[in-house]
Amino acid sequence: MQAALPWYRHRWPWILMSGPAIVVVAGAITMWIAFATSDGLVADDYYKRGLGINAVLKREQAAARQGIAVRIERTDGQVRVRLRGAEPPVLFLNLVHATRAGYDVRLRLERASDGSYQTALPPLAAGHWRAVVDDPRGEWRVVQEIL
Numbered sequence: 001m002q003a004a005l006p007w008y009r010h011r012w013p014w015i016l017m018s019g020p021a022i023v024v025v026a027g028a029i030t031m032w033i034a035f036a037t038s039d040g041l042v043a044d045d046y047y048k049r050g051l052g053i054n055a056v057l058k059r060e061q062a063a064a065r066q067g068i069a070v071r072i073e074r075t076d077g078q079v080r081v082r083l084r085g086a087e088p089p090v091l092f093l094n095l096v097h098a099t100r101a102g103y104d105v106r107l108r109l110e111r112a113s114d115g116s117y118q119t120a121l122p123p124l125a126a127g128h129w130r131a132v133v134d135d136p137r138g139e140w141r142v143v144q145e146i147l
Contacts, residue, residue: 056141063140070133070142079121081109081133088135091117095146098128 007013068085072093081091090110097103103125109117134141 080118094132
């Protein structure tokens with residue numbers, strides 16, 4: 001007669017325990033992802049931002065009235081903006097990530113000798129980006145989709 005093996009020597013208890021163990025590990029990973037990353041989709045002051053949208057639209061309309069247009073070029077760690085319709089000494093370029101506000105970048109572009117505005121471009125995260133070009137006095141702005 002054979003001696004009975006202890007429970008941990010059988011295959012079925014381990015197979016049955018593996019399902020709940022995998023769920024516990026997956027839950028811990030999901031909780032870590034939830035706490036380590038920010039949603040960034042809802043602003044705390046969404047109501048005030050909603051009221052201020054008219055001021056933003058007026059700045060875009062002012063750029064259209066003045067015939068201001070931009071062309072943005074990205075090459076070798078540099079960003080160059082060609083501006084038509086205005087010639088301020090500097091420009092500001094806001095690179096706005098579509099879903100993550102923490103990735104947004106604000107750059108100050110200096111006027112170059114060829115008439116364009118340029119500066120070094122930091123590495124950008126993957127995703128969809130919008131470029132917002134505005135003057136230092138905040139009188140106009142141009143929004144452009146970039147990928």
